[in-house]
Amino acid sequence: MSGTAVVAVGLCTVDLVQRVESLPAPGEKVQSGSVELAAGGPAANAAVAVAALGGVARLATVLGSHPLARLAFGDLTACGVEVTDVLPYRVAPPAVSAVSVRESDGERTVVSHNAAGVAAVADVDLTGAGAVLLDGHHPELAKRAAAAARALGIPVVLDAGSWKPVLADLLSLVDVCACSSAFRSPRELTNPVVIRTAGPDPVRWTVGSESGEVVVPRAEARDTVGAGDVWHGAAALAVARLGRVPTAADVPAVIEFANRAAAVRISHEGVRSWVIPMRRLVS
Template identity: 45%
Template structure:
């Protein structure tokens, strides 16, 4: 079983599915509601565990009563939680999310945990046996320490680059794989090939751009190569990028060291998982509806899965 360490944000997500967004001072009744642990690293960890990997989540949760929901969700999923703020009495970051049933679009109001100060732990036992690590750029000191130690140990490193963060320039030399959203923009750098060239110039070996329902763009020495993604009926896109990164990190762990063909396969597997999740409301329903119909869900389909 491939062991993956994921470091970053953990929130408590409260999701409401509505026929339409309410107007000012209007109340609407939700069609459905769900509550789950959220955040980029957390949703990625949930995905790793669901797909048969051993997921270790390094984050900050605390001992506020609201943290009980986070602990219960992660325990049910089989995610091993290492809480760096276990004695903090403050509430965990909470995201309030309204999803439009008609479009799959959402409105989000949240906090990002920036107010919490974390002490980086001894990473040796946490990284022992790890086949890959992923960070999301939240808690910069933690991300830097995890990537530095992983690089020292020869463990492949992955960044969920959903948006630009000030810490990213110091992380780039420590990264093997970066999959960024189309909105990811280094200061002064235009989108498209200039972003990939920027990442490559800073030492990143494997680069791709995710664009929702549009084909993934995989960077090669000859430029971008488009990889189509499945296009399911979309109910909710929340967390799809996080799920993509979780599935990709596990696929990288199972295939390391990468070749261009192996990276392309890993991207295809991850895209299949993320696309499937968009057909369900919330970030968990896709896991229990039926077995995931892709090779990443079946370790026996991957000869490196047991590594």
């Protein structure tokens, strides 16, 4: 079974984002220049990017019935994301992230509870999916989705982020492992496709015995919040449009598309300011 949709499975947070002249030191209080409240988290941000790039975006996550959850749901829906809440009657608030963005260069700090202590066990609907994107949060949800995708022949893309215990089981089900150069795994990555990003430096890739790198386009960094998530969403969409696991001949184009999307993101200040400009990449 194949399709054009990207099914993102993982974390959705509510992000409180404030722009400041300088990131506060311990014990220091600073006044922000602006405040925004929106849905965030790796899987959620990636889904917004997929929708902005003209793809069909579906998100399987945990939100619940708390008023903050309704805020996140409304924001994602307005961005064109179809949201499936696997724990719709959960009364506790969703994870909240406190984000500070330095105005001069878009650098940020993030404090978040993520999905700690939330047990989410459910099957994910993969009807029409061209790719499944996992962020490693909500481990049982991720493992079920990956196993189902493998059985259906749907490519699985992993936003590896940092090492999480679930990756010991999950990596064997992943076709495209995309991580940063800072990612450290206790074992060698042997996935069919391994991609390592390095901020503004070239993105390196390996497919079997073949390898290469793709130059990152130059862009003025004005806001880096969610830039990596946008990169992974764009990469997953490129894989979905291929309809199969990328070969060595395909990977450079997948990376170039993701690089361009991330460049648009960091060039615009604000949580959703990049969405409309992103659409120009595929118009």
